[in-house]
Amino acid sequence: MPVVPKFSYIQNRTPAGRIPGVIMRFKIDKNLKVLAAAMVAPKEPENVAVELCARFIDAGMIEDTNENWGKSVLRATGPQYISDVCAVLAGFLYGDNSRPVPSDIFNAFCALTIMGDGNCPFCGGTLVYDDTEGHTVHDGDYYTPDTYVIDNYIYHCAECGKTIKSKEEL
Numbered sequence: 001m002p003v004v005p006k007f008s009y010i011q012n013r014t015p016a017g018r019i020p021g022v023i024m025r026f027k028i029d030k031n032l033k034v035l036a037a038a039m040v041a042p043k044e045p046e047n048v049a050v051e052l053c054a055r056f057i058d059a060g061m062i063e064d065t066n067e068n069w070g071k072s073v074l075r076a077t078g079p080q081y082i083s084d085v086c087a088v089l090a091g092f093l094y095g096d097n098s099r100p101v102p103s104d105i106f107n108a109f110c111a112l113t114i115m116g117d118g119n120c121p122f123c124g125g126t127l128v129y130d131d132t133e134g135h136t137v138h139d140g141d142y143y144t145p146d147t148y149v150i151d152n153y154i155y156h157c158a159e160c161g162k163t164i165k166s167k168e169e170l
């Protein structure tokens, strides 16, 4: 099997970074850090999150669709030969797609979560502002109203529908 030479998925994007839509990536979590550290020439997890995902999109093993956001790699890749998956993974990690991939590395890969590049912490979807919640500080008097302090900004994710509360405005 030939080594996938380039990240055509990324390179086909405009210089601004993307064609309409988003660049799919993996969630930066402990599994991704395991993979980043396992590379022959380790890279920052932020880069691995995008580039490794692109390899699998290029290889036709993960479809670039928001249907996959929030899913684990294992679910998104569907039925594949493990040897094919390992070849792409080894090509990325070691620059040698025939090199064996240790089982802990393979397991970490299978547990990766696919994300969009929006703010939703669960799937990378786009957050839609709903409301704030807060409390009133009784510091007012006859002339001045009480102060309302915002505790959380409340959003929901347009993709997965989950509610996200944030101390900061997103």
Ligand SMILES: [Zn+2]
Pocket: 070, 120, 121, 122, 123, 124, 125, 157, 158, 159, 160, 161, 162
């Ligand atoms: Zn979401």
